[in-house]
Amino acid sequence: MLFELKLTVLLKKSTHHLQMQEPIGNWISQAQLTDPLFKQTHYDKIYKHFVFSNLYPTEKDGIYQQGRIYVLTIRSSIEDTLNRIHQCLKKCRESDYFQLVACEQRTRRLGHITELLTITPAIVTIENQKPWTPEDNIELLIQRLEANAEKKFKSLYPDTLVQAGQTFIQGITIENRKPLATAYKGRKLLGNKLHLLIHEDEYAQKLANVVMGSGLAEKGSILGAGFCLAKYLK
Template structure:
């Protein structure tokens, strides 16, 4: 299970889809300062356990338009985090880019997950450099698994489960070349992925953590690794 916060917003500045993720993250970060717990965790080097989408509906030309209404989806593996974010945004309703119109928080429970598809680029760094499609696919899967397992164990510190094989059975790169998101004045490269998920119970737990906490890195500040799932109902 994870929790989904739908934010209906008015966009105040026309912005390219790969440049709007940073302003969304900045707005959420600013809002968190109004909550003592979120403010503390904001400055800690720990998993924040939330991830957010780009604006919806998607614009065909990739340019989100000033004055239009869009929806941002924020997900968290923890109900408390999602609820606190919702309350913070009620006090921090506007930024340079957004005006909050409405918010709605709901729990989500999926069936058996068979596939994960990233909507926003996934960021994986190896020795300080981004993983690129020319690099080893096995290494990518290994890093994705390790990140998901660490997030799971930070949520369930007493869990003793582990597995020798990755929770990902297969991975496909959806883009021809890496996608460049703007972050702190520079470009951060990521890739859109299509993942096939193992059937065992532990793999399913990791897949659910990915849905609520994001795939790989930069989920809480750039919305990187925000996924959709295909699942058996």
């Protein structure tokens, strides 16, 4: 199961799309401080198990425009997490960038996933916090993606055995010509838009479901990195 919030927002400042993820993450984090449980775990180094999209519709010039209405999606594999975020945003309806106009919550039952496509850049770091770039080994990228998904799966389902050595990624394509720089705390984090082919077995499907609810790779709950759309078996 996947749980989603569809937020309709009024944008208060014109912003480039690669600089928009940080204000969205800051708004959600600020709102979460109104919840005692979220506030208690705010600085804990644990998976938060939610991820968010950028604004929709996109603009042809890449600049989201002040005064326009956009839609933002927040997802989680945990119903209580999404319920709490929903309540938090109803208490904190505005930030420097956004005014909440409407909010709709829904539950989705995922089908058999054949492909995942990242809508926001997936951020992967390797040795010494260096970002993975297309000049690096593609096998290393796959290993990092697999390991991250397995850790999130183990966090969600601690009593379920991780099947070491069994992959969920059948194939991978990098969609951008050069890495995309997402703004974060005065610096830029390099990421890539990825297209994944997913294995058909049950374990691979479980990991793909986790990725849908928690994001692919790193910074999903902070920057909405690795927010995916899925293609399903017809």
